[in-house]
Amino acid sequence: MSNRKTKLACALLAATALALSSGMALAKDIVLGASVQLTGPSANTGRYYKDAYEFAVDKINEAGGIKVGGEQVKLALKIYDNQSDVNLSVRQYTQLVSQDKVDFLLGPFASNFALADSAVSEKYQIPMVQGGGASDQIFSRNFKYIFGTLAPASNYFGSTVNMLKELDPAPKKVALLYADDAFDVSVAKGTRELLKKAGLDTVMDEKYSSNASDFNSLLSQIKSNGAEAVLVAGHETEILNFVRQAKSLAVAPKMYSFTVGVPSEDFRKALGKDADYAYGMTAWLPSADNKDKWFGDAAQFAEAYKAKYGYEPDYHAASGVADVEAFAQAIVDAGGTDKAKVRDALAKLSLDSLYGKIAFAENGQIDLAQTVIQVQDGKVAAVYGAKGFIEKPKYPMPAWDKR
Amino acid sequence: MDLLAQVLINGILLGGLYAIMALGLALVWGVLNIVNLAHGAFIMLGAYLAWHLYHYLGIDPFLGLPITAIVMFGVGYAVQRGILNLIVRAPMFNTLLITFGIEVVLTYLAQLAFSADFRTINPSYAGSNIAVGPVVIPTVRLAAFGVAIALTVAMWLFLLRTKLGRAIRATAQNLVAARLYGVEPRHLYAMTFGIGIGLAGVAGGLYGTVSQINPYIGATLTAKCFAIAIIGGLDNPLGVIVGGLVLGIIESLAILYIGATFGDVASFGVLVLVLIVRPSGLLGRTA
Numbered sequence: 001m002s003n004r005k006t007k008l009a010c011a012l013l014a015a016t017a018l019a020l021s022s023g024m025a026l027a028k029d030i031v032l033g034a035s036v037q038l039t040g041p042s043a044n045t046g047r048y049y050k051d052a053y054e055f056a057v058d059k060i061n062e063a064g065g066i067k068v069g070g071e072q073v074k075l076a077l078k079i080y081d082n083q084s085d086v087n088l089s090v091r092q093y094t095q096l097v098s099q100d101k102v103d104f105l106l107g108p109f110a111s112n113f114a115l116a117d118s119a120v121s122e123k124y125q126i127p128m129v130q131g132g133g134a135s136d137q138i139f140s141r142n143f144k145y146i147f148g149t150l151a152p153a154s155n156y157f158g159s160t161v162n163m164l165k166e167l168d169p170a171p172k173k174v175a176l177l178y179a180d181d182a183f184d185v186s187v188a189k190g191t192r193e194l195l196k197k198a199g200l201d202t203v204m205d206e207k208y209s210s211n212a213s214d215f216n217s218l219l220s221q222i223k224s225n226g227a228e229a230v231l232v233a234g235h236e237t238e239i240l241n242f243v244r245q246a247k248s249l250a251v252a253p254k255m256y257s258f259t260v261g262v263p264s265e266d267f268r269k270a271l272g273k274d275a276d277y278a279y280g281m282t283a284w285l286p287s288a289d290n291k292d293k294w295f296g297d298a299a300q301f302a303e304a305y306k307a308k309y310g311y312e313p314d315y316h317a318a319s320g321v322a323d324v325e326a327f328a329q330a331i332v333d334a335g336g337t338d339k340a341k342v343r344d345a346l347a348k349l350s351l352d353s354l355y356g357k358i359a360f361a362e363n364g365q366i367d368l369a370q371t372v373i374q375v376q377d378g379k380v381a382a383v384y385g386a387k388g389f390i391e392k393p394k395y396p397m398p399a400w401d402k403r
Numbered sequence: 404m405d406l407l408a409q410v411l412i413n414g415i416l417l418g419g420l421y422a423i424m425a426l427g428l429a430l431v432w433g434v435l436n437i438v439n440l441a442h443g444a445f446i447m448l449g450a451y452l453a454w455h456l457y458h459y460l461g462i463d464p465f466l467g468l469p470i471t472a473i474v475m476f477g478v479g480y481a482v483q484r485g486i487l488n489l490i491v492r493a494p495m496f497n498t499l500l501i502t503f504g505i506e507v508v509l510t511y512l513a514q515l516a517f518s519a520d521f522r523t524i525n526p527s528y529a530g531s532n533i534a535v536g537p538v539v540i541p542t543v544r545l546a547a548f549g550v551a552i553a554l555t556v557a558m559w560l561f562l563l564r565t566k567l568g569r570a571i572r573a574t575a576q577n578l579v580a581a582r583l584y585g586v587e588p589r590h591l592y593a594m595t596f597g598i599g600i601g602l603a604g605v606a607g608g609l610y611g612t613v614s615q616i617n618p619y620i621g622a623t624l625t626a627k628c629f630a631i632a633i634i635g636g637l638d639n640p641l642g643v644i645v646g647g648l649v650l651g652i653i654e655s656l657a658i659l660y661i662g663a664t665f666g667d668v669a670s671f672g673v674l675v676l677v678l679i680v681r682p683s684g685l686l687g688r689t690a
Binding site for chain 2: 039040041043044047084177180206207208209211212213214216217218220221223224236237240241244245247248249250266267269270271272274400
């Protein structure tokens with residue numbers, strides 16, 4: 001008897017719970033979950049994503065949220081700190097999906113993380129829009145639920161190589177250095193092809209260990225083989241060491257360009273005057289031409305962002321905001337939070353935003369042109385874009401003792 | 404040929420920096436039998452201290468080294484007196500655990516206090532160099548090398564000649580006998596650890612002038628220091644110089660001749676080789 005009673009009670013309880021949860025679902029926020037690097041060696045860039053996600057979600061909610069099936073719904077965030085540990089981030093994404101039951105996933109920073117974490121979104125068939133991983137590897141596995149708002153790694157140096165041909169005097173010998181992680185290996189693979197096509201002589205093509213702090217041997221080699229243009233794909237700590245050690249060994253090629261660092265304020269602050277002449281690239285500049293539904297335009301966004309967080313947003317932050325906006329629009333288009341429908345809406349998305357046009361290719365990755373930028377007198381100047389030179393690049397780089 | 408000469412110079416100068424980083428670790432390990440896994444974190448703290456002295460008070464990083472050393476000595480003394488003395492005679496596993504814990508705490512406190520921003524100590528002469536024929540010698544690295552040699556020799560003389568140095572060695576060799584002669588081990592342990600951390604502070608100040616500082620540099624530095632201490636041996640501070648130089652030169656040559664991903668492979672390969680052939684280090688006494 002008592003057994004049957006318990007069963008009945010359980011059934012009642014379950015029914016109430018169901019009724020409650022379905023009742024609440026109508027007014028419930030749409031939760032976007034993410035695991036980002038807030039501590040650990042990648043925290044320097046990882047934190048940009050948390051700030052960007054929050055900034056975008058707050059702005060959308062301030063405007064009343066989004067309209068889903070005739071009702072205004074707000075967005076919410078659930079963010080974990082993965083301590084710059086890939087394995088932990090995979091566990092956290094699994095937890096976000098299976099225990100926290102978030103509606104959709106935003107991405108982590110860095111390709112190696114996105115590469116691993118996208119396996120979770122694919123397994124549970126829950127869309128992930130990530131703005132932190134650019135490696136072509138992420139999008140070459142025929143995954144259906146991963147979308148990326150960073151331009152392909154293989155083309156990071158595309159505009160730079162085009163520019164090399166138009167510089168006067170054009171550099172002929174090129175050195176390519178890259179770190180041994182997913183993103184930088186993809187960059188190197190693409191750049192190698194580009195250099196070959198451009199008819200440039202690659203005198204050095206060298207992979208180095210991630211987190212290397214000593215570049216003296218490599219720099220001495222660059223000096224000895226006479227490379228005029230040096231392209232480095234690596235992490236910000238490595239680039240800082242590279243530039244400092246280049247100075248102390250008096251290694252001054254005609255130009256050097258880095259995949260990271262140059263767009264971020266932190267990098268220029270750490271190096272001071274020594275950051276000058278360094279080239280980099282960005283798929284995003286805070287231009288008023290990029291109109292945005294929620295922020296007005298990219299220039300207004302950059303100003304408001306700096307006022308709130310105390311640093312200038314770079315393309316990482318803009319890409320993070322684009323991820324949230326992509327979901328907001330796709331959910332509206334899909335008319336609800338059905339995972340498969342939102343996935344299809346994302347695939348069809350075409351949204352003008354502060355980040356530029358958000359539209360994903362068949363493989364899920366966005367394609368944006370990289371603008372070549374250079375640090376000139378402590379500020380970032382856009383020097384070369386799709387239509388050629390924008391501002392005059394400071395070229396060639398003078399010797400270190402003649403600056 | 405020029406390239407080889409340049410890379411050898413690079414390796415030697417790098418070795419000097421390695422030596423000063425490992426000196427404190429080797430001292431603490433040799434005398435207290437504590438493998439201080441937080442050593443790199445203390446180097447990181449020293450680097451931040453030197454950065455603040457330079458950035459806010461305008462104190463030149465080299466002139467600031469004594470201040471950094473004294474402050475870090477105080478920190479080290481307090482950590483040993485307050486925490487490590489409790490477990491100094493416990494099995495090694497306990498000391499590993501507690502120093503690992505200190506490492507984690509220091510790292511995350513540093514992130515809270517200083518954020519994850521990258522910093523550099525960048526005085527006007529930081530990138531200057533001296534050209535000797537075709538070879539370029541970075542001034543700051545040369546100066547750091549000089550400081551490393553000077554401090555190591557000073558350390559050696561201190562342990563050999565002074566009363567405190569002898570007491571430290573005596574305690575390491577035979578605690579009971581040392582106590583019979585009036586040595587107060589708690590104070591002495593704290594002095595030793597304080598000196599070790601003071602040296603870490605100096606290493607941090609020098610590291611900040613040639614590299615970049617962030618809260619997470621500690622762990623890799625500890626690993627490097629560990630390798631150097633083993634290669635050089637713990638009996639003699641001069642062993643650390645040898646260990647540092649061996650590691651610096653081998654890494655530089657491996658990067659030049661084998662490939663840039665092989666620096667660590669080569670250095671830890673040497674470590675294994677030393678453990679097999681001369682387990683007490685290159686300058687250590689053979690058992």
